[in-house]
Amino acid sequence: MQTRRLGRDGPLVGAIGLGCWSFAGSYGPTTAAESHATLARALDLGVTFLDTSDVYGHGESERVIGAFIKDHPHRFTIATKGGIRRKPGETARTFDNSPDYLRQALEQSLRNLGVEHVDLYYIHRREAERPVEEVMEALVRFKEEGKIGGMGFSEVSPTTLRRAAAVHPVTAVQSEYSLWTRLPDLGMVQCCRDLGTAFVPFSPLGRGILTGDLPDPATFGKLDFRRPNPRFQEPNFARNVAAVAPFKALAADLGTTPARLALAWVLSRGDHLIPIPGTRSADHLADDAGAADLDLSADTLAEIERILPPGFAFGDRYSENQWVGAERYC
Numbered sequence: 001m002q003t004r005r006l007g008r009d010g011p012l013v014g015a016i017g018l019g020c021w022s023f024a025g026s027y028g029p030t031t032a033a034e035s036h037a038t039l040a041r042a043l044d045l046g047v048t049f050l051d052t053s054d055v056y057g058h059g060e061s062e063r064v065i066g067a068f069i070k071d072h073p074h075r076f077t078i079a080t081k082g083g084i085r086r087k088p089g090e091t092a093r094t095f096d097n098s099p100d101y102l103r104q105a106l107e108q109s110l111r112n113l114g115v116e117h118v119d120l121y122y123i124h125r126r127e128a129e130r131p132v133e134e135v136m137e138a139l140v141r142f143k144e145e146g147k148i149g150g151m152g153f154s155e156v157s158p159t160t161l162r163r164a165a166a167v168h169p170v171t172a173v174q175s176e177y178s179l180w181t182r183l184p185d186l187g188m189v190q191c192c193r194d195l196g197t198a199f200v201p202f203s204p205l206g207r208g209i210l211t212g213d214l215p216d217p218a219t220f221g222k223l224d225f226r227r228p229n230p231r232f233q234e235p236n237f238a239r240n241v242a243a244v245a246p247f248k249a250l251a252a253d254l255g256t257t258p259a260r261l262a263l264a265w266v267l268s269r270g271d272h273l274i275p276i277p278g279t280r281s282a283d284h285l286a287d288d289a290g291a292a293d294l295d296l297s298a299d300t301l302a303e304i305e306r307i308l309p310p311g312f313a314f315g316d317r318y319s320e321n322q323w324v325g326a327e328r329y330c
Contacts, residue, residue, distance in 0.1 A: 063112045183329075261304070
């Protein structure tokens with residue numbers, strides 16, 4: 001697989017990464033064995049960048065990864081996140097970016113992963129009342145202590161990124177970005193490029209809508225993120241299914257899959273983008289990884305834009321509760 005650099009001075013990683021939220025059952029029940037099979041396939045495919053968080057199953061995703069890398073050390077570049085407080089079994093959350101809490105969260109993540117150092121540590125959600133400069137100073141201390149290799153933020157605005165980068169270079173910013181979520185085109189993609197920061201799109205497959213396997217809202221579990229999501233509720237869901245049908249037909253005409261075509265589009269947006277599709281299926285991961293070998297012509301990119309123009313999706317990308325903590329801009 002082709003590689004891309006994780007930030008201006010970061011390591012080279014596979015151009016397609018792997019989001020590991022589903023290892024904690026967020027999109028349906030799974031097992032550690034299934035997740036480990038996916039991680040083993042990732043190594044075969046050159047998918048070397050893993051993304052997890054301390055709140056994914058209250059550490060379960062980290063522990064699953066830790067159990068695997070114990071027998072496969074130093075094979076992956078691993079990112080995890082902290083800064084969200086949530087009680088087990090609840091969806092309500094608060095944000096704490098205080099130095100003491102971040103240290104506590106990082107130390108627990110390191111224990112979960114079974115490592116003394118993590119390659120990238122994100123602030124999962126920014127605590128709005130706390131100056132980002134103070135947060136960066138804590139992250140710089142973690143780096144100086146050898147606990148983290150780089151620092152990042154999730155779902156922040158370009159202005160926050162610029163303030164943070166004035167303290168210390170920021171390795172990566174992650175936000176939702178795909179053909180049906182284009183907000184980062186209004187500043188974040190460009191800001192990351194200018195600052196030498198990697199932009200890491202999560203949910204680059206529209207939480208399943210841009211894949212060959214159509215999601216069925218009737219099967220969503222109680223804690224499935226999509227259950228309260230406006231884009232997966234009627235009548236929006238039926239309208240979105242109809243809107244993406246021509247895109248899936250285009251993929252078939254090109255002799256590829258919808259997932260590969262959608263990820264190849266993301267990769268085409270800049271060589272500092274490293275998408276992290278989430279899956280617990282080794283076969284789905286193999287499909288996703290194939291996007292790195294798909295070179296889209298100017299005509300194909302124009303046709304994709306015609307079929308799925310910015311703003312085509314029906315419904316907001318988050319419910320009101322899901323919006324809490326994500327910085328809005330533009």
